[in-house]
Each structure stands twice: as structure tokens, then as C-alpha cells.
Amino acid sequence: MHRLYLFIFSVFAPVVGQAQDLSQKQATEDLLYLKKELEAYHPGMFRYTGKDSIDWYFQTALDQIQETDQIGFFASVSFLVNKLRCGHTQVLLPEKDQRTFLENQLFIPLEIRAVNGKWFVFNASLTGDQLKSGDELVSVNGLKMDEIVRRIFEHQSADGYITTGRLRLNEQFFPYFYQLFVARGTTSFQVEVSSNTGLKTIVLPGVSYTKIRSMRRPFQQPPQLVLRHEASYSYMKINTFSSRALGDAGLNYERFLAESFRELKQKEAQTLVIDLRGNGGGDDNYGAALVAYLARNPFRYFERIEVTESYSGYGNIVREKGRRLMTSHKGLDEWKPEAQRFRGKVYMLIDGWSFSTCADVAAVLHHNEWATLVGEESGGGYDGNTSGSTRTLILPHSGLRVNLPMWMYTTANSGHPYHGRGVIPHHRVSYTLQQLMREEDAVMEKVKSLIK
Incomplete structure (x- = not known):
């Protein structure tokens, strides 16, 4: 995926x-x-x-x-x-049009964060001393923030009715999306903010996207496969299931799993924290392989994979009950628990960036009650998703490119009550403004409290 x-x-x-x-x-x-x-x-x-x-x-x-x-x-x-x-x-x-847009527009010079339905200034370094981190952003050019975000959401793809992924995306790229979908051509921004001293309105001149980029931290993180041991738990970080990204970074995923779970068994570890925050997905079988190290009994990963009448690509396709179904994907098989499977308590951390294969992993573990999930609703659907083999459409006159996925996956969790939703953790963690400002890891702190 x-x-x-x-x-x-x-x-x-x-x-x-x-x-x-x-x-x-x-x-x-x-x-x-x-x-x-x-x-x-x-x-x-x-x-x-x-x-x-x-x-x-x-x-x-x-x-x-x-x-x-x-x-x-x-x-x-x-x-x-x-x-x-x-x-x-x-x-x-x-x-070429993306580049032209970025070069010709001026953008609102703010980085913002969402907290309990409100939006706060996180980085105001390009505004001089006019705004401070922690000021609540109430409106921009006369539009309330909830209306601005609603308009932006109307143009952002997401599984079902999930909003967490779009919230995280707008925290990273709000100036771009505001200019693209709300106020193209705007060169100055009248912002209303609320602070300790009350409401105030100021006008911010727009800045180039080069300056916007200099204000933000890098969005992409390098591939990580990490296992370390703390006094009361072991911690595993997997931030991608992409075989290409891991391979390019010189990381061997299968070897990492085998060696890590062997080490956990040798150390007689009782508690494992698996951090899948920021994991946007990757290879289906990489996800199923991780589940096999956590499963307590044989399991199915996918219930079915459907394709349309026009599909003629990879895979053995059969017709059953009016559907065209793939039968040759390993994820459709029954998987057995690995001999070195972890037998202790498992906590899994997820967030709005947990998407695609990552959300499948979380859904299967949640459905089978093989892990306690902590964080926020995943960005990927509990039902599964449509991904896999993908066509790239080029619209003939505009040249717009559309990624058109051709396999509809249904995760093996029949009868669940979460249609159109992501994986909802057992323990939801909402950051306070102060935690964000101090860059605290509130999710990890919650896990530590649960372990205690």
C-alpha cells in the first residue's frame, strides 16, 4: 500500500x-x-x-x-x-503549476497546532514580536478558523470520516492549504488572536514559501527500526513498512523482527511498547509479519481483496457472489503465530499519521485484543482501504495527475462497529497547549503511567 x-x-x-x-x-x-x-x-x-x-x-x-x-x-x-x-x-x-503557484503567492507566516477544536500559534518567528507561541488563532481575514478548516478539509482525501490525519496535515502545511483553497492571491492577513491580554487584531504581510519552509522542521523522518530496553518495558519503533524506504536506508525488516523478538524472549521481557506513530504504511506482508509476532493464535489479516470488472493486472482473480476477488495475495492466507512471538503485555502507539498498512496492523490487533492501543484515532480506516496496484491518470487537458488505487482491501475484522472510522485507541490522549509548547510526549507518558 x-x-x-x-x-x-x-x-x-x-x-x-x-x-x-x-x-x-x-x-x-x-x-x-x-x-x-x-x-x-x-x-x-x-x-x-x-x-x-x-x-x-x-x-x-x-x-x-x-x-x-x-x-x-x-x-x-x-x-x-x-x-x-x-x-x-x-x-x-x-x-510546473505547483512550482508556479509557490513562487507567485505570498503565505500567512504562521505555524499552528490544533488543541481540542481550537487552533493555536505554535511558531510565530516570522512575525517579529506581534504574535507569540500559544496565542489562539480565532480568525483570518474575517473567517473563523473552524470555517477555514472546514473548507480546506473539503479538498483533502481521507479514509471514511476520519479527521485526525487531516488535522495533522494542516498543522504541517496550513499556509499552503489556506492559500490554495481559501484565499488564493491574498498578500496580507488580518488575524484575530486571543491571548492573556484579551482579543487583538493585527495585519501580517505575506511571505514567500521559501521562508515558510525555513520556519518548519523537516516533514519526512528517516526510516527507523529501533529496539531498546528500559527498566520496566522494552520499546520498539517502526516508522515505515515500506520495503523500498527501508532497503534504501540499509535496513532489513525481516531480520530486525526476528532478532528483536528473539532478544525479547531471551531477556524475558514482560512489557513491549510498539510505536507506530508517523507510520504512513508500506508493504502489506510487512504489517502481517509484525502481527504474527504478537498473535496468540492463527489469524486472518485480510478478509478479501476486490477489483473491478475492468481490472486486468497482477493476481489470480475469481468471481464469487457477484464480486471479482483476488485469491493470490499472501495477506489472504491464514497466518500462524511466530515461534518467537511475544507473550507479554503489548502497548501500541498510533496517531493521525498511522495510515494504510499501519492502520491494518492496528485494526487486526485491536479486533483480536492482542494489544492495548494508546494515542489518537488512526488516519487509516478500520474497514481496510483501497490501495495496492495503482493507475496514474493524467487528465488530458489540465494535466492533473490522479492516483487511482485498484484493490479494495477488507480487513479481517467482520462485524466491527467502526464503519468509516479509524482505529480508536483504548486510551485516547489529547495534548494540552502547554504540552505542545514544551514538546512533551504525552502519549508516552500515558503509557508509562499505565505500565506503573
């Missing part, structure tokens, strides 16, 4: 060019092509939104479409794709 929010990493591609305008005819043809390809190849197109509703959204867009520029059309297409409620179905601007 693919990692979360692929389009982020095309933002900084070193290309140049000018955005193009689209005629009404060209925009219409692109939308019709997109709908035809989605219906032909996306098996999860109607998983959360009925066909009648999808048809209505597309027809409304077709009825209202006018001559538009590239960014405006991108907003329309991302709004439609959002209605599929599939986190792996994403729209990407052509790199």
Missing part, C-alpha cells in the same frame, strides 16, 4: 513553467474522463458514498463548470475526489 499524502513530496520539485487556462469544453472533457476511469477501475468508489450521491456531485460540477485556470480546476477536482472518502485517491497538480 502507498504512503500517506503523496502529493506533499511533489511540492518542491525543481521545475518551472506557467499555469494554463482551460476552456469550458476542456474542463468538461477532463471531468467526464475522470469519472469514467474511476468507475472502471476504483473498486472502493462507493464504499462510503453512494453512487447516486457521487453522480450528483459530478453532474453538479459539470453543470457549473466555466472557463477556469489550472488552480481553480484543481480545487474542483480535489473537491470531487474528496467525496470518495478514500485516502489513497489523491489529485496532484502538474509540477
